[in-house]
Amino acid sequence: MKKIFYSLLFCPGLLFAQEVDQAAIAKIRKEGMENSKVKEIAHQLTDVSGPRLTNSPGFQRAAEWSVSELKKWGLQNSRIEDWGEFGKGWQVEKSYLAMTKPYYMPFIAIPKAWTSGTKGPITGEVVVVNIQNEEDLKKYADGKLTGKIVLVKGNADTDPSFKPDAVRYTTEDLDKMTNSQPFGQSNFTPEQAERMRTMRSFRSRVDSTMKAQNISLELAGRSGKHGTFFTSNGASYKGDAPLAGPAFEMAPEHAGLVARLIESGIPVTLEAESKTSFFDKKLTTGNVIAEIPGADPKLKDEVVMLGGHLDSWHSATGATDNAAGCTVMLEAVRILQASGLKPKRTIRIALWSGEEQGLHGSRAYVKNTFGDPQSIKLLPAHEKLSAYYNIDNGTGRIRGIYLQGNEGPRAIFEKWLAPFSDIIDHPTVTSRNTGGTDHQSFDALGLPGFQFIQDGIEYGSRTHHTNMDTYERLVMDDLKQMAVVVAAFVYNTAQLDQKIPRKDLPKAKTAAGVGR
Amino acid sequence: MKKIFYSLLFCPGLLFAQEVDQAAIAKIRKEGMENSKVKEIAHQLTDVSGPRLTNSPGFQRAAEWSVSELKKWGLQNSRIEDWGEFGKGWQVEKSYLAMTKPYYMPFIAIPKAWTSGTKGPITGEVVVVNIQNEEDLKKYADGKLTGKIVLVKGNADTDPSFKPDAVRYTTEDLDKMTNSQPFGQSNFTPEQAERMRTMRSFRSRVDSTMKAQNISLELAGRSGKHGTFFTSNGASYKGDAPLAGPAFEMAPEHAGLVARLIESGIPVTLEAESKTSFFDKKLTTGNVIAEIPGADPKLKDEVVMLGGHLDSWHSATGATDNAAGCTVMLEAVRILQASGLKPKRTIRIALWSGEEQGLHGSRAYVKNTFGDPQSIKLLPAHEKLSAYYNIDNGTGRIRGIYLQGNEGPRAIFEKWLAPFSDIIDHPTVTSRNTGGTDHQSFDALGLPGFQFIQDGIEYGSRTHHTNMDTYERLVMDDLKQMAVVVAAFVYNTAQLDQKIPRKDLPKAKTAAGVGR
Structure with a gap:
């Protein structure tokens, strides 16, 4: 079954046949560019919530506000989902x-x-x-x-x-x-x-x-x-x-x-x-999860995910690491809801906890939901996830996407980036991996997990884990652009005839292999 | 007398005839480049003295250390010279x-x-x-x-x-x-x-x-x-x-x-x-003054001055504003002493107080020593000063000199800069004024007061009056270069057959004119 699926996907004609729904993309653009809420969302996550170490009052404020806001926008099952002991x-x-x-x-x-x-x-x-x-x-x-x-x-x-x-x-x-x-x-x-x-x-x-x-x-x-x-x-x-x-x-x-x-x-x-x-273990350590249920009876139990980590370091308000990513993902689902689109597949947002200490929230979520990355023992949901999209490289606008060595979706992503050439200068799809954040938790179980290529802005020099990672560091125009592009990618993924192509499953790690 | 003097100076042949003493310049370079003390001097003025508002303990530490160090180097009349009430x-x-x-x-x-x-x-x-x-x-x-x-x-x-x-x-x-x-x-x-x-x-x-x-x-x-x-x-x-x-x-x-x-x-x-x-009025508000007495009996009552302000703002240790300038001037006289040169005219260093509140130290010194810039009533010493050289634009190396609208010395300065083309990229003499610091006090009385053109480095963005104007901001190679160039200019001025050409005396300001 899996083998047949893969070989079909590598036959480009099948996927190329499906055109992007330009009317839907236009609605997404209009909402994201004309009614943007990125400033308000970013202000809540940074200034109002404060520093957001997992299991701190600041993380709790941000998680609770996010759950409540997602509910207001009409998402379903908006909740803080506990995943176990953080510390x-x-x-x-x-x-x-x-x-x-x-x-x-x-x-x-x-x-x-x-x-x-x-x-x-x-x-x-x-x-x-x-x-x-x-x-x-x-x-x-x-x-x-x-x-x-x-x-x-x-x-x-x-x-x-x-x-x-x-x-x-x-x-x-x-x-x-x-x-x-x-x-x-x-x-x-x-x-x-x-x-x-x-x-x-x-x-x-x-x-x-x-x-x-x-x-x-x-x-x-x-x-x-x-x-x-x-x-x-x-x-x-x-x-x-x-x-x-x-x-x-x-x-x-x-x-x-x-x-x-x-x-x-x-x-x-x-x-x-x-x-x-x-x-x-008194406060909040879980992931924020919420859904836009799929509208197509045959596809609604398939899922497209988007997310970023909500936790931060403590010396500032974690604006670019990673209120930026959470702002973009929250805004993306807000745009989808406000645009009145009815995506076929279910769209699920996740704002992760414990990323800074080792991708804990996303790893636990993947293990609890999709299967064990050590034994490669899969759960039924593994088959149902089309893709996961992540933002965690600061405030800089999207310039393309990393394939994580998965060449299958290259042509699809190139097609999806093309209509944005006015707001993405030189759109780029690279086979490269990029590391250090939550899409890796999905990739580790053979699930298509992607991080976007973003302009660096001041991430390396001034903001990543610094005392000056404040609201001032956010470039609102770039957050707007990211939210529109992500919303389009997520929507396109939800509408695609097939799920996003996958790499081969990783091999199970034997007891002897673990820790090597 | 003055008119004859000026017309002689504008006859280029006379001044061009005097070649620079290249052997002396070589000694200055060797001492400044091989035995530089800029790091030690800058450390004393910044780290050890601390913030140096005039009449603060930090200013006192810096002034007393400077007086003592100048004595150690063999300068004469090293002292803190009070000039009146600062506040x-x-x-x-x-x-x-x-x-x-x-x-x-x-x-x-x-x-x-x-x-x-x-x-x-x-x-x-x-x-x-x-x-x-x-x-x-x-x-x-x-x-x-x-x-x-x-x-x-x-x-x-x-x-x-x-x-x-x-x-x-x-x-x-x-x-x-x-x-x-x-x-x-x-x-x-x-x-x-x-x-x-x-x-x-x-x-x-x-x-x-x-x-x-x-x-x-x-x-x-x-x-x-x-x-x-x-x-x-x-x-x-x-x-x-x-x-x-x-x-x-x-x-x-x-x-x-x-x-x-x-x-x-x-x-x-x-x-x-x-x-x-x-x-x-309990601590130190005066200027630091010291001299290398002139060796030529006919010229030793003529004076070449060099200086910069020793006071700073209070949120850091005033490294580029202006420990840099004081370091360069102290090092320049140290180099001259250590090189064993015997300048004909007297060389006098001045580290000014109260610059940040309105050039108070240098204005008072000029008024007490050379004459009143309001009435243009001159004192005898006015005739005896050849030139005053100032550094107060941060840590950046010398790229040339501002003439302050005094075209007389252009050819002289161009000649003096020429041998440094290996350490001054594109040496420049500009007729331009530059403001905001102590050479203006001299210029206001028709005395040749010059500020050097310096590379900006981080002066405008990060250091000028900031909490981050610390020792780290000093570029030691640039301080070394400045000290060598200043020492050479001062030495050349001391040896020149004539004093440095002057502009016409400014007009006296009538009571009605003052404050216009």
């Missing part, structure tokens, strides 16, 4: 860091996620540790840092920015992507990806050394520039993880000031206060 | 601002200069005032803001940065400058200058309205991006100025968050604490 919720309730000697200077900083607070204001002299390699690490293995305020010296890039923070793909960039192999997993350049891997591995080694020392306060300002800094967690979110001591991420310039003073023999005293709260 | 010194001793409702978010902020503190932590709901024009201003003239925490809504540019923060002049830019008229007074593009003028005038109107209301705390986040914000004073530094209430400048993104929440009908509560100290 601890966490939020910041006080954050203050300043130098008090040799002179006063307030610092730009925030507690790292899942670290504990300082239990009131603390003050003390700073010790700088400069750990560049395993040798350096050994020096600090003897407990000499116990009870100290420790600054871990960083290597942030402090060169002037002769390249723009914001970029869009050129025609040449996109042509290169079209012709590239499917196995680039990253959204970053190979150099960026390598730098990030090295940095993460280094951080992890240093962090465990610090933790072993029971220091009083850990400080680091490792990357970012001009008041922007990048941050994530300083301890594990897992329910059984031990409590970690207080730790701040800070602007590299302020970390640099402290380090240079101490290197010059000038003692530095800091004062700090952090208060953080933990939520143990 | 109040001021520094920040605590700065904390955060949103506590609807959720917690720490804000990037600092008290505006010369504002008073909050007298302990305060908390309260925020009122947003949106004052765009005189009509809006009138709405708030009735005392309804008394006792409130007020956010003045801004209009910061929040577009993505598709242009680089850092720039250098292209050959085309410099050619345009060469051919431009002398009367561009600004260091900024006409658009930037116009924007700044409009913004300042608007701020001043809004500020006086706020002050009249006796509000509890004033907040504004008017310009900057990505964690960088621009700030200056929120009250007058003058000794008899009344105390102003507490006011913070903050990141526009955080101001935007508060404003958008309130516009959506969601009450916002902030907590804030600021502590500021005033110093009334």
